[in-house]
Amino acid sequence: MFKLNTSLHKWLSLLVGIQLLIWLGTGLYFNLMDHQKASGAVHLRPVNHNASTSPTQLIPFDQLAFDGAKQIKLLWILGHPYYQLTFESGPHAYQHKSVTLVDAKSGAVRPLSETLVRTIAVKSYDGAVNIISANLLTPPIDELPREENPVWQVKFDDANNTNVYIDANSGAVLAHVNDDRRLKDLMLMLHFMDYFNTGGFNHWLIIVFAIASLLLSMTGITWLVERFKSGQLRIMLKPSSQQVTVTEQSSQQSNTLTLKAQQPLFDALAQHNVLLPSNCGGGGTCGMCRIHSEQPLKITEAEQARLSKSKLDEGYRLACQHMAGEVTHITVRTQKKSAKAQ
Amino acid sequence: MIKKIRKYHKWLMAFVGIQFLIWSLTGLYMVSMDIHFIHGEHLRVEHRRVEHLRDASPQQTNQTLALDKVNYSLSNLLSEYPHAQNITLGHMLDKQVYRFMDHARGKVLIDADSGKRLAPLNEAQALNLAQYHFSGTAAVASAKLISDVENTPPELSPRHLPVWQITFAGFSSPTFYINQYTAEIVTTRHLAWRMFDWMWRFHIMDYDDGENVANWFLLLIALLGCVAASMGAVLTYQRICNNKQAGAK
Numbered sequence: 001m002f003k004l005n006t007s008l009h010k011w012l013s014l015l016v017g018i019q020l021l022i023w024l025g026t027g028l029y030f031n032l033m034d035h036q037k038a039s040g041a042v043h044l045r046p047v048n049h050n051a052s053t054s055p056t057q058l059i060p061f062d063q064l065a066f067d068g069a070k071q072i073k074l075l076w077i078l079g080h081p082y083y084q085l086t087f088e089s090g091p092h093a094y095q096h097k098s099v100t101l102v103d104a105k106s107g108a109v110r111p112l113s114e115t116l117v118r119t120i121a122v123k124s125y126d127g128a129v130n131i132i133s134a135n136l137l138t139p140p141i142d143e144l145p146r147e148e149n150p151v152w153q154v155k156f157d158d159a160n161n162t163n164v165y166i167d168a169n170s171g172a173v174l175a176h177v178n179d180d181r182r183l184k185d186l187m188l189m190l191h192f193m194d195y196f197n198t199g200g201f202n203h204w205l206i207i208v209f210a211i212a213s214l215l216l217s218m219t220g221i222t223w224l225v226e227r228f229k230s231g232q233l234r235i236m237l238k239p240s241s242q243q244v245t246v247t248e249q250s251s252q253q254s255n256t257l258t259l260k261a262q263q264p265l266f267d268a269l270a271q272h273n274v275l276l277p278s279n280c281g282g283g284g285t286c287g288m289c290r291i292h293s294e295q296p297l298k299i300t301e302a303e304q305a306r307l308s309k310s311k312l313d314e315g316y317r318l319a320c321q322h323m324a325g326e327v328t329h330i331t332v333r334t335q336k337k338s339a340k341a342q
Numbered sequence: 343m344i345k346k347i348r349k350y351h352k353w354l355m356a357f358v359g360i361q362f363l364i365w366s367l368t369g370l371y372m373v374s375m376d377i378h379f380i381h382g383e384h385l386r387v388e389h390r391r392v393e394h395l396r397d398a399s400p401q402q403t404n405q406t407l408a409l410d411k412v413n414y415s416l417s418n419l420l421s422e423y424p425h426a427q428n429i430t431l432g433h434m435l436d437k438q439v440y441r442f443m444d445h446a447r448g449k450v451l452i453d454a455d456s457g458k459r460l461a462p463l464n465e466a467q468a469l470n471l472a473q474y475h476f477s478g479t480a481a482v483a484s485a486k487l488i489s490d491v492e493n494t495p496p497e498l499s500p501r502h503l504p505v506w507q508i509t510f511a512g513f514s515s516p517t518f519y520i521n522q523y524t525a526e527i528v529t530t531r532h533l534a535w536r537m538f539d540w541m542w543r544f545h546i547m548d549y550d551d552g553e554n555v556a557n558w559f560l561l562l563i564a565l566l567g568c569v570a571a572s573m574g575a576v577l578t579y580q581r582i583c584n585n586k587q588a589g590a591k
């Protein structure tokens with residue numbers, strides 16, 4: 001059981017390790033970022049569209065040559081009245097809509113012109129800028145991945161590489177996307193594992209990784225609980241010491257050492273330069289820091305996994321699984337000697 | 343070296359490990375629940391034939407505008423309310439209505455047939471509207487008018503006030519919030535949304551209102567978490583790549 005738990009922990013960490021570090025790093029970024037800057041709206045200002053037109057100049061609804069709209073809005077775009085006819089729409093503005101813009105004076109279909117779009121873009125920017133280009137884009141749109149409707153993109157030559165996005169259905173400014181906003185969008189994309197740029201986080205890749213991370217956390221906590229039970233996660237208030245007679249197996253030399261009782265035997269011995277062989281650094285997973293104890297010791301799960309039944313019966317244990325205070329007489333094979341013997 | 347890293351990984355995780363568990367649990371909930379479901383979009387239908395509308399014509403029950411029935415024209419409206427802004431023509435149940443903002447009057451609702459200004463929704467009208475747009479079959483469990491900020495439940499933004507809160511019976515307590523002046527459903531809430539909100543709070547470690555990602559507690563735990571996880575990465579690398587080398591280090 002212990003072996004399964006720790007080996008699961010190892011392989012899961014191999015699977016999700018890098019993404020886990022990305023989650024932590026991007027999470028820290030969201031914690032520390034300047035929200036105002038990251039929104040890209042530092043230079044965004046409202047555009048005034050209203051103007052006074054005599055109501056009599058508006059064409060009555062029943063003279064419109066359109067049927068089947070579910071909503072009509074009187075929309076002002078830079079002082080000119082339009083009827084925005086919505087035939088279909090979703091609960092969110094970014095979802096696909098079926099919309100027609102009609103000139104409210106003539107009743108003719110009148111989509112947003114490039115000239116109008118350029119004027120709106122400049123008016124929405126607080127500062128002096130020049131336009132590099134203006135293009136009508138159809139979804140998918142790189143910098144607005146969720147958008148399902150046609151959008152105008154106006155590029156500016158400012159220091160921050162601002163792109164202004166304007167809804168082709170209404171002339172509304174959807175966003176200013178500049179380098180600060182691009183950084184935030186990149187961080188979001190990494191955090192949501194949205195490597196296919198869908199703009200969302202409901203996809204199978206992140207669900208699989210989330211399940212793996214959950215298992216990684218659970219196996220980690222199980223491991224911690226197991227360590228706590230074997231007394232290796234206790235905070236010592238009063239350090240006490242333990243006299244331990246340590247015999248080196250090949251030379252049969254004995255020394256009596258004064259060890260810190262509440263320290264893992266493996267670490268306590270290392271402090272006195274008795275270095276036991278180990279690959280895992282005292283985690284109970286390599287099974288190399290074997291010792292022999294003359295008094296009976298409890299058997300931990302790690303030992304059950306790493307040592308044979310006969311070795312356990314003979315009194316062999318792992319030094320990383322017991323506290324120095326549990327033993328008085330032990331026999332060890334140190335790292336140097338065993339390396340030489342090989 | 344490895345020994346120290348293992349020790350620090352263990353001790354740091356003893357402090358922040360629980361938060362790793364919380365992050366993965368809450369994250370898993372948030373990514374695996376469809377966000378449109380969380381928003382309660384399934385609770386709401388645009389139109390539904392209900393008993394009292396049985397005799398309505400198809401034109402009236404499907405939500406297409408009948409422009410020849412608009413007796414009160416936009417010109418009438420603009421001469422009566424010259425400062426009206428954001429004027430839309432839409433539906434309220436089977437009625438065609440104008441909705442707009444007027445800086446003196448606030449949100450205004452006008453019957454597009456008669457031109458009469460409609461009074462703010464009363465309880466019976468609000469119940470009617472909620473049942474008309476509810477996709478389920480459960481009965482209404484409660485109806486409450488919320489008009490001041492202090493009584494606004496945390497699941498509703500105060501900018502929508504005043505609203506009728508209509509809660510339907512059932513395990514997930516689907517709740518519609520209907521603006522009293524515009525008769526529009528401003529928000530729908532249900533159990534999965536409420537859980538999502540808690541998951542979010544625990545994910546960003548902001549336990550009071552869940553609005554502040556920039557809190558120092560998250561910063562501290564995330565920093566410690568970064569160190570602990572990086573050490574874990576070293577341990578994994580060591581265990582997988584150096585396993586064959588005997589304890590020579």
